[in-house]
Amino acid sequence: MKQKIINVDLKVNLDPLINFTQGIFQKKEIKIITEELSRVAGFLWDRRWAERNAGNISVNITSLFSIKDLDKFSTYPFLPLPREYAGLKRQLLLITAAGSRMRDLAMDPLEELCLVYISDSAKAYHIIAPERIEKEPMPTSELPTHLAIHEMLCRTNAPEKALVHSHVTELIALTHNPKFLSAESLTGILWKMHPETVIFQPKGYGFVPYTIPGTEKIATLTARCFENNPVVIWEKHGAMAIGKTISEAFDELDLAAKAAGIFLSCARNGSEPDGLTDEEIREIRQHYCL
Numbered sequence: 703m704k705q706k707i708i709n710v711d712l713k714v715n716l717d718p719l720i721n722f723t724q725g726i727f728q729k730k731e732i733k734i735i736t737e738e739l740s741r742v743a744g745f746l747w748d749r750r751w752a753e754r755n756a757g758n759i760s761v762n763i764t765s766l767f768s769i770k771d772l773d774k775f776s777t778y779p780f781l782p783l784p785r786e787y788a789g790l791k792r793q794l795l796l797i798t799a800a801g802s803r804m805r806d807l808a809m810d811p812l813e814e815l816c817l818v819y820i821s822d823s824a825k826a827y828h829i830i831a832p833e834r835i836e837k838e839p840m841p842t843s844e845l846p847t848h849l850a851i852h853e854m855l856c857r858t859n860a861p862e863k864a865l866v867h868s869h870v871t872e873l874i875a876l877t878h879n880p881k882f883l884s885a886e887s888l889t890g891i892l893w894k895m896h897p898e899t900v901i902f903q904p905k906g907y908g909f910v911p912y913t914i915p916g917t918e919k920i921a922t923l924t925a926r927c928f929e930n931n932p933v934v935i936w937e938k939h940g941a942m943a944i945g946k947t948i949s950e951a952f953d954e955l956d957l958a959a960k961a962a963g964i965f966l967s968c969a970r971n972g973s974e975p976d977g978l979t980d981e982e983i984r985e986i987r988q989h990y991c992l
């Protein structure tokens with residue numbers, strides 16, 4: 703099904719697709735994912751990591767649809783992509799909409815979500831939104847980063863399908879300390895603060911120096927980091943995590959925040975903690991065969 707990008711028209715007649723669109727969002731598997739997304743959005747808001755419209759979430763849901771269904775997604779309105787995403791051809795992502803708020807997603811996720819289907823040409827994406835959304839749905843402004851990461855995950859056949867970005871206060875605070883502006887130093891301090899980080903993140907944490915959000919540059923740098931680390935910290939901005947599920951990705955952010963919070967609590971009381979020794983970290987690695 704070859705397709706040329708001929709125009710950008712979000713006002714095409716969607717009437718013939720209403721039943722199909724409604725069916726997508728009533729599908730049992732999609733309901734489970736949107737409910738999970740809603741729960742996690744509530745956690746992000748409760749932790750104060752999601753001020754205003756901060757944060758975004760996406761899940762690759764291609765495997766839940768038949769080839770025939772995927773063909774239908776090609777008939778929805780479409781927009782050009784900033785570059786070709788060859789590794790994402792005919793992939794379907796559930797993604798939070800631009801301007802959506804986590805506190806609203808926690809209440810009613812269908813009002814704040816859309817689907818993005820990458821065209822056969824891999825140079826455009828189709829937008830599918832729950833039928834009752836009245837405003838024009840557009841995916842998050844961090845779309846380039848989500849696409850670059852999902853493309854890398856597809857290329858490497860990774861089991862991770864979900865991606866969560868949030869303004870994790872504790873991690874942002876760490877990156878305001880010049881001592882922690884590298885993957886090595888951030889990993890070192892997080893491992894030292896909490897044994898669980900060694901167990902669950904044995905490869906350590908990724909780090910992207912300050913870069914303007916929503917750009918191709920941050921997308922490329924972040925996707926590269928995710929090849930080795932399931933959590934990537936953005937200097938003075940926040941963090942992203944991948945997981946097999948949205949909850950799993952949230953767990954990774956939560957754990958990193960816990961470790962960073964321990965450091966900050968000690969620092970607030972006037973003492974920079976020594977944390978676990980190198981020998982103690984080595985013992986944990988040996989015990990868990992990491």
Ligand SMILES: [Zn+2]
Nearest residue numbers: 756757915940
């Ligand atoms: Zn952000």
